[in-house]
Amino acid sequence: MTGLVERWRAAVRGAGATAAEPDLSAAGEDLLRRWEEPHRHYHTVGHLVAVLDVVDAEAGWTGDADSVRLAAWCHDAVYDPQSPGDTNERASAGLATELLTGLGLPASAVTEVERLVLLTAGHRVEPTDRAGALLCDADLAxxxxxxxxxxxxxxxxxxxxxxxxxxxxxxxxxxxxxxxxxxxxxxxxxxxxxxxxxxxxxxxxxxxxxxxxxxxxxxx
Structure with a gap:
């Protein structure tokens, strides 16, 4: 998983994180543990990698690819199949806000990642929302x-x-x-x-x- 943690660190640094490298790595490792929970069968690290690969391949579509990458990391970080409605997406957005704020990202970047994560609840994207389009297309690939x-x-x-x-x-x-x-x-x-x-x-x-x-x- 070393390569994945490196991808996480590159994205979070690119989005403006000011935390020390060990803290960035620890945050990425914690996210990976969430994606490896035993009750997951589709919403696994494999899905995370698939989404990240599409985002990386199409990064030129948006001027804010690192925010999309961070939203990909966080969008199913909380996943309980017994939770109703958009509970998981809202909890994942809340986790993203807490985590990224703690890593020193600018407030505007944190808000954008939170917004993107919430889009994955319904995958309804405004025509001008390039970052949202990229994330949702990757999620539905x-x-x-x-x-x-x-x-x-x-x-x-x-x-x-x-x-x-x-x-x-x-x-x-x-x-x-x-x-x-x-x-x-x-x-x-x-x-x-x-x-x-x-x-x-x-x-x-x-x-x-x-x-x-x-x-x-x-x-x-």
């Missing part, structure tokens, strides 16, 4: 994965919600899928939209159809 990888993602989400009865899970998951399909677009960066929009819609529609089929097959 899995939706456009090849069918087999998408199915692994969907199965991992089900494992995270193993405590929810099948009928309730199908209803809740279907609502999430419909919300994603109802977005004006899943992706805002034009070249990503051109590549990812169609496979994402196909994956979401296929999973939604499968959930409905299972409900009818089981008398749900």
């Amino acid at each position: 899995i939706l456009a994965a090849p069918a087999a990888a998408y199915d692994e993602y969907a199965a991992a989400i089900r494992r995270e919600y193993h405590h929810v009865p099948d009928e309730n899970f199908r209803a809740g998951r279907a609502a999430v899928l419909r919300d994603l399909l109802d977005l004006p677009t899943r992706y805002r960066l034009p070249h990503l939209a051109a590549r990812w929009e169609q496979p994402a819609r196909e994956n979401l529609t296929r999973e939604l159809t499968h959930l409905h089929w299972r409900g009818h097959a089981w008398g749900g």
Whole structure:
């Protein structure tokens, strides 16, 4: 995980942190421990890396890529599948504010990271919000994965919600899928939209159809 901590330190320094290097490293290591919690199956370090890789590849889209990187680090730092609504996103935003303030980031940078983390609750981004577009596109990249990888993602989400009865899970998951399909677009960066929009819609529609089929097959 050394390389990941180095990526964290580079981003937090780039955003203006004034804390000593050991404190920066300790903060990154603490975040990684959160991402490694045993109840996570999709919202893991693997997801964090995938989001960071997209942000790094598309960093030229925004003039504030380090804030987007820090938001990526923090956006699922608090993740409890039993929490309702946007509780996890709000708690993750609060953690980001506390953590980054303690590391000496300027207040404006802390506010921006908090704002970005909160966007991941619904992935609804204003057309002029380039930083928000980059983060949300990176966060939803899995939706456009090849069918087999998408199915692994969907199965991992089900494992995270193993405590929810099948009928309730199908209803809740279907609502999430419909919300994603109802977005004006899943992706805002034009070249990503051109590549990812169609496979994402196909994956979401296929999973939604499968959930409905299972409900009818089981008398749900």
